[in-house]
Amino acid sequence: MVEILTDNWAFLLSGVATTVGLTIVGFLGSLIVGTIAAIFRVSPVVPLRLVGSAYVEFFRNIPLLSLLVLVTFGLPDIGVLLPLFWCGAVSLILSGSAFVCETVRSGINTISIGQSEASRALGMSFTQQLALVILPQAFRTMVQPLANVFIGVLIGSSLVAAVGVSDITNVTQQLNIRYAEAVFLFLLSGAVYLILGLGVGGAGSAVERRLGRSRIAGGKAVSR
């Protein structure tokens, strides 16, 4: 079994690299799109709120696999031809951003209304309120939920194997066809996900501890 590793290490590493790349692109994209969707959802403009809600409800409630198939085989039908990697990334972003949106929105909702009243009374625009006052405080409460979304994107990325993206799952499937060592190979890909996920969870806890120690968090505890 060891020779499966030694003979195919470059292939396996390319699979790991694809998984890591997909996860990072998928998560960062989700973060950006999801934050924009959340701003839509808390905006004072009703049509924007409706667009935000519709986006979240749509992409949160369809399976990632369906999205992947839609993006990979549906988009070419309307003339959009993306490289396979980006079909996976776009699907992960569409699905992940819906969850980021709800995380950011609930983070915003934990900030007392007095903070937004005070910033409005000082003449700040809606964007300034969010950027200077609300989001920096909301972020503290969002670290752990965002780490969960990251892990969700990581684990969800294994589905791209189904549409032919050569991520670690796809690579181990191909090796399984050649060597018929299903248990060993899926344990191997499982270990990759486990290690990456534990790393992200640990990083999330570390960020949270640092924020918890700062005087910022103390401010919240006392001023409420």
Place this chain on the structure above:
Amino acid sequence: MLESQTTAPLVQLRGVTKYFGDFRALDHVDLDIAKGEKVALLGASGSGKSTLCRCINRIEKATEGTIMIEGRPLPQEGKALAAMRAEVGMVFQSFNLFPHYTVLENIALSPIHVRKVPKAEATAQARDLLARVGLADKADSYPAELSGGQQQRVAIARALAMQPHVLLFDEPTSALDPEMIKEVLDVMTELAESGMTMLVVTHEMGFARHACDRVCFMDAGRIVEQGTPEGFFTRPQTDRAKDFLSKILDH
């Protein structure tokens, strides 16, 4: 038009009515505040005095009626409303300092981002204001490290940093321990003496009596009585005001 701007009251309310669902919090309120005037807004809890105060800078939207600031009607939304709010300072019962910024940053934040004052200038001005409220040594502290009275003094400095034409105080001492009320009232008295136009919603009868030019007494969403502090406290006209004063002055 020019003439109306120079002679019009700084704040003018006509027929201001506010509903929360079916509850009528304000009932056709008329109120004029002249430049430099200090008006105390008194009344029992639920009489609508905080709501009235919050309608003036549209933190609360009046259901009906007109509100004019310096002769111009209050804008409905957007940039014009934000610009008007910058001219109308507000101090809240719960301070509402920004916990993730230092005291100095709290004060300089809006001048820098809303007024586009250069950072060095805004910071220098913030230090002056901190000294004025007696907290020069707290510039680099975070709000959580200050007492309630100190936080409220910072909040007053923060409102002053925008160089507002009128300051609204919404029960500024109601969340404070008794021993901290005086330090905040001292700052407010100093402000009143400096000529700032002020509307103060308060339960501090001493402040209303000695620092204000006029007292408005509210009941059930209306201003039912107004006059000089001396007249109101010694010879209240309405039964409602007599009842209110007898309840609070007995103790």
